[in-house]
Structure formats: C-alpha cells, structure tokens
Amino acid sequence: MNYWLVKSEPDAYSWTQFLKEGKTAWTGVRNFQARNHLRAMKRGDAVLFYHSVSEQQMVGVARVEREHYPDPASGPSERKGDWSCVDLTAEKTLARPVTLESIKADPLLRQMALVKQSRLSVTPLTKAQFQWILQLAGTKTK
C-alpha cells in the first residue's frame, strides 16, 4: 500500500465537487515526474487531497479506484498514451484541515515533496507522514 498526495486549485476542481461526484478521473497531468507517480499508483492506495493557492491545506482522503490508463490527448502534438490518468474515489473529509503552515512547522511533514517541490502536482509520501496528517486532522484511519 502506497500513499500519495494530489493537488488541485479549489477554483479549478474542489474537494466539495469531488465529494458530490464521488469519483473522478484524474486527468490533465502534463509533467513527466507527476505522470510517473500516477503510473506507480496501485488500486486501493490512499491519496491525500490538497487545496493549493487560495487555501493551502489538506482537505480530504481519496482512494485509487482504477490504475493508470491513457489520458485522452488534448493537443495536436500529443499522441494517445503519452500521458496517463487514474480514477479516484472520495473517501472522507478531514475533520480539521491541515494547513501548509502547520506542515512546514512539523519536522516530519516538511520533508514531503509537496514542500520541497511545490509545483509538482502528484507526489508520494510515507506511511508515517500520512498517518500523522490524519492524526493532526482528527480523522481516524480505517
């Protein structure tokens, strides 16, 4: 079981909308490193959902429902299969969102790729980091 973090600007695609839909195809990733992370995701992996820019906090937990498959090409220079996407299901909302501020203040959490490589939209995190975040959020793991 692996642990991941995906980011979204709330204005573009919010956790609220995700919850409403229950399931979403995580498409549109156009960065090789992020794509490789998508391809490494396994069904059942836990995924933290982070709101960037206007909120800068972790808001929910999702799960990998379907492992990577070709992201529909969006431009003339893209061939089908150049990029990948996965399907995610929304699992639970964090009782208390975990802010970037508190992440940076924490010795364990500030080692996350989210902090070090702020522009990367799909990043891995350790089990310890994941569980600690849930604890800070006042949310129980299954």
Next chain:
DNA sequence: GCCAACGTTGGC
C-alpha cells in the same frame, strides 16, 4: 500582484 522555481520552446 509579485516573483521564484521550474518546465518547455525555439533560435542558433
């Protein structure tokens, strides 16, 4: 709103 970090593009 600004700008640092980073990725991509295109001229040479």
Next chain:
DNA sequence: GCCAACGTTGGC
C-alpha cells in the same frame, strides 16, 4: 545540444 526567452504554478 546549448541556452535565452517565455509560460505556468503556487507561495508569499
């Protein structure tokens, strides 16, 4: 193949 210019992302 190098690198300057440019665009985008996201923190501040």
